[in-house]
Amino acid sequence: EVHLVESGGGLVQPGGSLRLSCAASGFTFSSYAMNWVRQAPGRGLEWISYISASSGTIYYADSVKGRFTISRDNAKNSLYLQMISLRPDDTAVYYCARYSYDSSGYPNRFDYWGQGTLVTVSS
Amino acid sequence: DVQVTQSPSSLSASVGDRVTITCQASQDINIYLNWYQLKPGKAPKLLIYDASKLQAGVPSRFSGSGSGTDFTFTISSLQPEDIATYYCQQYDNLPQVTFGQGTRLEIK
Numbered sequence: 731e732v733h734l735v736e737s738g739g740g741l742v743q744p745g746g747s748l749r750l751s752c753a754a755s756g757f758t759f760s761s762y763a764m765n766w767v768r769q770a771p772g773r774g775l776e777w778i779s780y781i782s783a784s785s786g787t788i789y790y791a792d793s794v795k796g797r798f799t800i801s802r803d804n805a806k807n808s809l810y811l812q813m814i815s816l817r818p819d820d821t822a823v824y825y826c827a828r829y830s831y832d833s834s835g836y837p838n839r840f841d842y843w844g845q846g847t848l849v850t851v852s853s
Numbered sequence: 854d855v856q857v858t859q860s861p862s863s864l865s866a867s868v869g870d871r872v873t874i875t876c877q878a879s880q881d882i883n884i885y886l887n888w889y890q891l892k893p894g895k896a897p898k899l900l901i902y903d904a905s906k907l908q909a910g911v912p913s914r915f916s917g918s919g920s921g922t923d924f925t926f927t928i929s930s931l932q933p934e935d936i937a938t939y940y941c942q943q944y945d946n947l948p949q950v951t952f953g954q955g956t957r958l959e960i961k
Binding site: 734769774775776777780789791825827832837838839840841842843844845846 | 885887889891894895896897898899902903908940942944947948949950951952953954955
């Protein structure tokens with residue numbers, strides 16, 4: 731059974747840093763692209779970052795570009811999100827989500843998600 | 854960027870009712886639309902992908918339809934466990950996927 735478990739959230743002051751982790755199990759982690767998606771309180775879902783299976787391709791949403799860094803360790807079945815220069819509007823539940831693929835190998839859906847970890851940026 | 858407008862923002866219905874949620878894309882996105890269910894404290898769940906395909910293990914009372922710019926998500930007979938917030942998501946311009954604003958579904 732596929733499991734994704736996020737950790738590393740907490741309370742941090744504006745301008746501070748935090749590193750989130752996502753532990754994956756139940757599937758061949760090194761074969762799948764992964765993402766981070768967040769949900770601010772009372773707001774909708776926002777995709778923030780993508781990393782390909784081999785780490786060769788990485789993308790960020792404009793809202794986090796230059797401040798957040800996505801990475802993965804396929805030997806440890808783990809996904810990471812390093813966050814610096816945190817702002818109050820980064821307060822959100824952060825989810826890791828696996829990309830699944832259609833029959834032609836095109837990523838078309840987030841088929842598994844973790845339960846999320848809460849990041850609160852406040853003084 | 855492709856925007857998706859979801860409606861209604863909230864919905865109250867009785868057990869057994871047919872429930873419909875719509876999403877409208879700002880441009881033609883073919884069938885590149887998915888639907889998710891979010892419950893507090895739980896992992897989001899994929900219900901429908903490619904506009905109308907039922908994800909494995911999802912009850913058949915959930916369905917989706919549409920293509921181009923107009924999409925519909927339907928629960929044929931509302932169950933108490935369906936209380937959640939539902940989101941559509943477009944993936945026409947990967948990796949910049951975007952979500953609708955969400956529909957909060959309550960039991961009347």
